[in-house]
Amino acid sequence: xxxxxxxxxxxxxxxxxxxxxxxxxxxxxxxxxxxxxxxxxxxxxxxxxxxxxxxxxxxxxxxxxxxxxxxxxxxxxxxxxxxxxxxxxxxxxxxxxxxxxxxxxxxxxxxxxxxxxxxxxxxxxxxxxxxxxxxxxxxxxxxxxxxxxxxxxxxxxxxxxxxxxxxxxxxxxxxxxxxxxxxxxxxxxxxxxxxxxxxxxxxxxxxxxxxxxxxxxxxxxxxxxxxxxxxxxxxxxxxxxxxxxxxxxxxxxxxxxxxxxxxxxxxxxxxxxxxxxxxxxxxxxxxxxxxxxxxxxxxxxxxxxxxxxxxxxxxxxxxxxxxxxxxxxxxxxxxxxxxxxxxxxxxxxxxxxxxxxxxxxxxxxxxxxxxxxxxxxxxxxxxxxxxxxxxxxxxxxxxxxxxxxxxxxxxxxxxxxxxxxxxxxxxxxxxxxxxxxxxxxxxxxxxxxxxxxxxxxxxxxxxxxxxxxxxxxxxxxxxxxxxxxxxxxxxxxxxxxxxxxxxxxxxxxxxxxxxxxxxxxxxxxxxxxxxxxxxxxxxxxxxxxxxxxxxxxxxxxxxxxxxxxxxxxxxxxxxxxxxxxxxxxxx
RNA sequence: GGGGGCGUGGUGCAGCGGUCAGCACGCCGGCCUGUCAAGCCGGAGGUCGCGGGUUCAAAUCCCGUCGCUCCCGCCA
Numbered sequence: 162x163x164x165x166x167x168x169x170x171x172x173x174x175x176x177x178x179x180x181x182x183x184x185x186x187x188x189x190x191x192x193x194x195x196x197x198x199x200x201x202x203x204x205x206x207x208x209x210x211x212x213x214x215x216x217x218x219x220x221x222x223x224x225x226x227x228x229x230x231x232x233x234x235x236x237x238x239x240x241x242x243x244x245x246x247x248x249x250x251x252x253x254x255x256x257x258x259x260x261x262x263x264x265x266x267x268x269x270x271x272x273x274x275x276x277x278x279x280x281x282x283x284x285x286x287x288x289x290x291x292x293x294x295x296x297x298x299x300x301x302x303x304x305x306x307x308x309x310x311x312x313x314x315x316x317x318x319x320x321x322x323x324x325x326x327x328x329x330x331x332x333x334x335x336x337x338x339x340x341x342x343x344x345x346x347x348x349x350x351x352x353x354x355x356x357x358x359x360x361x362x363x364x365x366x367x368x369x370x371x372x373x374x375x376x377x378x379x380x381x382x383x384x385x386x387x388x389x390x391x392x393x394x395x396x397x398x399x400x401x402x403x404x405x406x407x408x409x410x411x412x413x414x415x416x417x418x419x420x421x422x423x424x425x426x427x428x429x430x431x432x433x434x435x436x437x438x439x440x441x442x443x444x445x446x447x448x449x450x451x452x453x454x455x456x457x458x459x460x461x462x463x464x465x466x467x468x469x470x471x472x473x474x475x476x477x478x479x480x481x482x483x484x485x486x487x488x489x490x491x492x493x494x495x496x497x498x499x500x501x502x503x504x505x506x507x508x509x510x511x512x513x514x515x516x517x518x519x520x521x522x523x524x525x526x527x528x529x530x531x532x533x534x535x536x537x538x539x540x541x542x543x544x545x546x547x548x549x550x551x552x553x554x555x556x557x558x559x560x561x562x563x564x565x566x567x568x569x570x571x572x573x574x575x576x577x578x579x580x581x582x583x584x585x586x587x588x589x590x591x592x593x594x595x596x597x598x599x600x601x602x603x604x605x606x607x608x609x610x611x612x613x614x615x616x617x618x619x620x621x622x623x624x625x626x627x628x629x630x631x632x633x634x635x636x637x638x639x640x641x642x643x644x645x646x647x648x649x650x651x652x653x654x655x656x657x658x659x660x661x662x663x664x665x666x667x668x669x670x671x672x673x674x675x676x677x678x679x680x681x682x683x684x685x686x687x688x689x690x691x692x693x694x695x696x697x698x699x700x701x702x703x704x705x706x707x708x709x710x711x712x713x714x715x716x717x718x719x720x721x722x723x724x725x726x727x728x729x730x731x732x733x734x735x736x737x738x739x740x741x742x743x744x745x746x747x748x
Numbered sequence: 749g750g751g752g753g754c755g756u757g758g759u760g761c762a763g764c765g766g767u768c769a770g771c772a773c774g775c776c777g778g779c780c781u782g783u784c785a786a787g788c789c790g791g792a793g794g795u796c797g798c799g800g801g802u803u804c805a806a807a808u809c810c811c812g813u814c815g816c817u818c819c820c821g822c823c824a
Contacts, residue, residue: 245784
């Protein structure tokens, strides 16, 4: 080893010891005859002192050293004199008097500072990702990521789960996201697909009798990117045999609580995690992944204003729509401009307009106040539990539009009013999702979760009569308004699976071609089973207080799915193309 | 596919028709034995992303384009 101890581990009790350190020069302070280095390795910083009186050679060499040089230092650990202790440094009670310095490797001036937390444009960070990763923020994030994944493995191993790897070269399926495909050299014109998730494989592992499987699985989806979506991302993929929804949720909830306690100072808002039905979430929060760190729930005013003198309310109510509201506590002072912005936000989600009411000493102040009776105004105020100084926002529209637009406004206001406490983890389960949803464009039913999801036992007959009303044995885990996981109890018999395929408009021939292996497997004694997949990047980002999952991934892609360091994707040679039987078509 | 924001020395930013491309940090040189964002003195460094247009005059206005980013669509 080129070092005897890590920089950041040195403490007062090491005083007097002779040590060898190796690391990067974080910062250099040159006082002429006296030179200080902050020497950095993964463990942290320690101050190294070069005194011309101690070693003239080392001191002379030290004056040539610059930031980010890789050096080896030998010297004696010494307690700092009184008054020279640095309380901001873990190693601040000591320093190392160097008598020997070796430059292991010099460094060019870096394109951005490594030794400070200043903002740097993301393009530059990504081009020099290896330097960005040297900075404290990314070191911290990736070490947190490691601790989280280690904890998950230990927790599941302890509970008899078996980690099994599944193929990266898989088969393309029509359902779901766009596949990344890999051409076959051996089979002209044929392609593998990268897994969107190991869904089918993990079910087949249940058929194989492993009973409890997990995998830290890389998944690939060729869709457009977002702050929380990368073309490749990591899931905790998990599957269990002989379980019901509650069993899967229980083990994941226990895992989450144990994980949070182990790696985070954040407070879990509610345990056990609240369980909301999808319908309830949509009704109260206008979204299927509500941020439960704050209230401001959506209330329904339809019954109060159905006969209102305000024509819009009466007409919407008469037309089968709903009049819904949220009450933003303390936002009664919002300016005209601020309310206009809220109106734009509501319109972006489909609302035709936004009615506002300010609760003031003289009563409700609102452009529509004059059209409302005292009874209506009092009713609204009471239903909204509005206090003096609050702002009530009302949308009258089809139920879905009213809910979606108010759900969006709720998040905008939650942000503006500072209601999203970053030190709180508000987790919840969302259950009873619809099994199917109607795809207008393709004029057919689609699986909401995936085509292997079981309907609730009592809902199977609905597939024939009212497919949209059937609810699934599916569950999502939501934390602070982010969906961090989803799963379901699967279908484990051929009959139900065929019924789903039929409902999805997949012919028996198509089903056989695409999913024949699954249907066949179900005939050989498939156990009842279910599982879940957690988006680890999102979970880690929440725990790391990062807004983008790029900041918890070592080498992420840009929003346009490129790698600025590798310059990928890139063309391949005509020889490679020929071998793969691929012709590139110029557009 | 669509909409918004940004692009100016190495980094972060200011300048948004005409003195002037400026500030901070960094970098280079000098001085300096107790700093820890060391200090002091001096210095170098930019075809203002790229292309076109408007104008007597463009970093500044317009069009296009490229890159980064946020959002919508998309993401079983």
